[in-house]
Amino acid sequence: MNSQDRQSEMQCSQFEALLADALDGKLTVKDRDAFEAHRFSCVLCGPLFQETREGMLLLHALPDVEPPRQLLHNILAVTSLADKPVAASAGQPEGWLARLRQQLPSPLAGVLHSRFATSFAMAFFSLALTLNLLGVKVTQIDWHPSALRKSVVLQYTQVEASVQRYYDNMRIVLEVESRVQGLKKATTPGQNNRNEKQEQNFNSIPDPGGHSHDHDNYSLERYGSLIAQSTMKHEGAQI
Amino acid sequence: MEDQQTGALVHRCLAGDAAAWEGIVRLYNRRVYNLCYRFTNSPHDAEDLTQEVFIRIYRTLSSYDVEKGAFTTWLTTLTRNLLVDHFRRSKQDRVTDSMDAGLGSEEDAVTLSEQLPDRGPSPDDRLASKETQRMVRAALARISPDLREAVILRDLQDMDYKEIAQVLRVPEGTVKSRINRGRMELARLLSRNKKQAGYE
Numbered sequence: 001m002n003s004q005d006r007q008s009e010m011q012c013s014q015f016e017a018l019l020a021d022a023l024d025g026k027l028t029v030k031d032r033d034a035f036e037a038h039r040f041s042c043v044l045c046g047p048l049f050q051e052t053r054e055g056m057l058l059l060h061a062l063p064d065v066e067p068p069r070q071l072l073h074n075i076l077a078v079t080s081l082a083d084k085p086v087a088a089s090a091g092q093p094e095g096w097l098a099r100l101r102q103q104l105p106s107p108l109a110g111v112l113h114s115r116f117a118t119s120f121a122m123a124f125f126s127l128a129l130t131l132n133l134l135g136v137k138v139t140q141i142d143w144h145p146s147a148l149r150k151s152v153v154l155q156y157t158q159v160e161a162s163v164q165r166y167y168d169n170m171r172i173v174l175e176v177e178s179r180v181q182g183l184k185k186a187t188t189p190g191q192n193n194r195n196e197k198q199e200q201n202f203n204s205i206p207d208p209g210g211h212s213h214d215h216d217n218y219s220l221e222r223y224g225s226l227i228a229q230s231t232m233k234h235e236g237a238q239i
Numbered sequence: 240m241e242d243q244q245t246g247a248l249v250h251r252c253l254a255g256d257a258a259a260w261e262g263i264v265r266l267y268n269r270r271v272y273n274l275c276y277r278f279t280n281s282p283h284d285a286e287d288l289t290q291e292v293f294i295r296i297y298r299t300l301s302s303y304d305v306e307k308g309a310f311t312t313w314l315t316t317l318t319r320n321l322l323v324d325h326f327r328r329s330k331q332d333r334v335t336d337s338m339d340a341g342l343g344s345e346e347d348a349v350t351l352s353e354q355l356p357d358r359g360p361s362p363d364d365r366l367a368s369k370e371t372q373r374m375v376r377a378a379l380a381r382i383s384p385d386l387r388e389a390v391i392l393r394d395l396q397d398m399d400y401k402e403i404a405q406v407l408r409v410p411e412g413t414v415k416s417r418i419n420r421g422r423m424e425l426a427r428l429l430s431r432n433k434k435q436a437g438y439e
Contacts, residue, residue, distance in 0.1 A: 020400070020415040048423065051430075055422030058375050058429065059394035067272040068286055075264050078290050079297040 010038040015045045022049075023056055245310040253301055264293060270311075270396070271318055277391045278322050280380035288325060292318050308405065315396065316406045319388060326384055378428040386421030393418050 015038050021027050022035050039049050136155075142148065245266065251259035271292050276285035295317055303313050379387060392398045392406060393414075404411045 016419065017412070017415070019419050051426040052419050052422045055390075055424070055426035056394055058425060059379070059390060059422070062372060062375055062395065064269065065273050065276045065282075065285075067269055067289070068282070071272060071286060071289060072264060072268055074286075075268060075290055075293045076261060078294055079260065079264075 010034045012038075012042060012045055015039070015042070016048075019049065019052060023053055242309050242311075246305045249300060249303060249305070249310065260297070263296075267314055268293070271314065274315065274318050274391065274396060275322065277376075277379065277395055278384075278387065279325070280376055284325070288318075288321060292321055295321065309402070311398070312402045312405055315392065315398065315402075319392075319406055322388070323384075374429060374432065375425070378425050378432070381428055382421055382424045386417050386424060389414060389417035390421035390425070394422070 015035065018027060018031060018035055022032070027035060039046050142151065245263070248259045248262045248266075252263060268289060272285055272289045275288040275292070276282060279285055279288065292314075296314065299317075303310065307313075379390075382390075388407065389403065392403045393400075398406070400411045400414050403414045407414065409417075
């Protein structure tokens with residue numbers, strides 16, 4: 001074998017690359033000659049060709065498998081029950097809600113279901129009504145995020161200021177009240193002494209029949225019923 | 240011709256024609272079933288998978304673009320994707336070392352009583368009996384999924400290399416290489432099986 005023959009000789013990798021086309025009978029005359037020459041000369045590629053050809057013929061000889069009789073009917077039955085029949089829906093124009101539902105990612109698709117939508121509408125209505133009662137008008141709200149944030153902060157500050165003001169006022173009122181009471185106590189010391197005296201008289205009542213007039217001056221809270229009784233007795237005596 | 244007919248059927252089906260859908264199922268159920276059966280080697284799985292394939296076709300038929308390619312290629316791609324999913328689910332990866340695994344040593348290997356001697360020189364003769372066909376099917380189920388799907392599409396579904404490359408999303412050179420290796424591996428497995436059975 002001279003050097004020219006060696007150069008024109010097919011390599012094993014080339015042989016492998018042409019193997020599929022050779023088995024299909026699609027090689028050019030030139031390629032086929034080189035292929036055949038290599039096949040008969042190479043100890044590796046010759047058996048490789050034989051095995052590959054045998055495998056191909058075995059597969060070609062395998063007959064088609066007959067599908068089960070009921071398969072066609074089963075497929076038609078199953079597809080008729082499929083929840084989204086393409087054939088039926090493709091021809092009909094879809095509403096904007098259906099189109100929107102299709103465009104939404106699947107986890108959000110449920111948002112547009114009628115039950116959820118009704119609940120959402122009711123919740124929104126309740127909220128709007130509550131806000132209206134609180135003096136917030138939904139129609140006058142600027143729904144831009146920055147404006148909304150500003151308005152929420154403003155509202156919060158106003159409420160906080162009014163609450164703080166209320167408690168400040170309450171504190172002043174309570175302080176004034178306590179001081180007035182303190183002053184009252186300080187300016188009328190005799191009242192206390194008289195009360196102490198009345199207490200002593202009450203403890204020294206001799207008997208229900210012979211009570212004195214001092215008895216009528218007892219504190220109203222504690223002895224109101226006794227005062228009433230004594231008044232009635234006096235009136236009866238006068239009659 | 241078949242593509243034109245299928246294209247018309249698809250259009251009619253999308254317009255709501257139930258008879259057109261039945262026509263599509265009639266035309267392709269055998270092809271899909273065979274593809275599933277060759278891949279899984281189980282009639283039950285093949286039947287279930289065929290139904291799944293047609294449900295998926297039914298739901299996604301509107302996404303098929305006649306201009307982009309043949310309906311057969313689209314259908315085969317869809318079937319193949321489903322088969323890959325099925326394969327992953329069932330975790331029956333028993334192929335990576337299929338060259339080293341003897342047919343007789345596996346659970347689903349053909350039993351010795353099922354194996355027939357090699358009576359003739361030609362493969363056609365060898366396939367004369369039902370048992371020999373079963374041997375080939377068993378051997379096909381043993382080769383790696385990559386090689387198996389390539390040889391099934393080429394030798395059993397009669398698709399050309401370009402279509403197979405589209406379905407498998409690999410270059411044509413890779414397709415040819417896989418087909419060669421698949422055929423060779425199949426022949427070697429059968430040969431080994433015969434030796435183990437003592438027929439050679």
